[in-house]
Amino acid sequence: MGGLWEAGVKTAKHLLLRAVGSALLSAEELATVLFGIEAVMNSRPIGAISQDPSNGEALTPGHLLTGGPLLATPALRTPDQEGLSCLRRWRLVSSVRQMFWWRWTREYVLGLQIRGKWHQQQPNISEGDLVVMAEDNLPPQQWLLGRIIASHAGEDGMVRVVDVRTSGGGVFRRAIHKLALLSIG
Template structure:
């Protein structure tokens, strides 16, 4: 909830036992949690009940156990999926893409190992999204991401090249994973950027983009896990005073380049007044 990071687990069945195992794997990798929040999925409620029964068998209530671990489990009210918006926003977008991709791929073509590795790649893609800039240096902008908060490391490993031929994908499972990851990256990035940028008619005046604003550039040729973050160097107001095109300097490109882009192709991350 603090890092806005996503953790995806592959489970065998939608049962309480699989849910508990997934929780144990999560705690083993990420450390103990202070609070769990979820909807009222049958496997979640069942897992909570099974934990409660297990603790009662040992003459200790689950509440006492959770308090000793400084952890609580909070369920949303029934039929209130909107109350999980802070986490459903990312998961819902990823789930829609994964549903369509895996239905097209077919169950027989995706092994358990491929699926687990693919879910790890999906997690890395989602957690590489930019949150806010933490550096005002236009020559070396540092963008905070959920992955940086989790790993305490900046940057992402480059994606290995994947041969897209059908023969190569069938022969090498790792290439199959990379092909799936590239497809997910293209679809998810497009949907995520549309979520960031609201489409509204200009019935009333909005704040114009200004020189010095930190923006996210919609770079259609960006590689996986790469986000083109830039600073607006110049604005071009129209006759009515509205800015519809800007010059954006992207320092992450080597060498740094300046692009002329319409405002529909940039997403404001941080206003110049707050840099």
């Protein structure tokens, strides 16, 4: 009955189980991991806030919850357990959170990309559209957003490559399969 949010919960549970693997976490460590996962899921871009091309900010679930983007919670310090130092336990929790982030970003950006059949005409990406750029080396809760400033069509008239301006002012040329279009919210 929940539709999209139930699909998100299912994906998060699946990725959490894969990220934790066979590690045994205490209740505090699991809570830390879950808070990090909550922050990651509530920081994902779901749409453009405005049609203004100079505005590169995206609407996130965090905006709906708190009125602004969410910040990561600090890691909790846990006591020694079974001979493991606090540093080792912190590294374990951090690696679980990183693994979840790594998997989540790939699945989320792929889920945003529309994969229609090639026999139906799909609209081209146009100038001014807000996009999420697929990047491998971003820290958790950081999404590389940009606005399309120029499009380059192939011989068939379909856009294959675009120039994207990020909020940092950089301009990148990317293939459209490395981008996910965000709708106007």
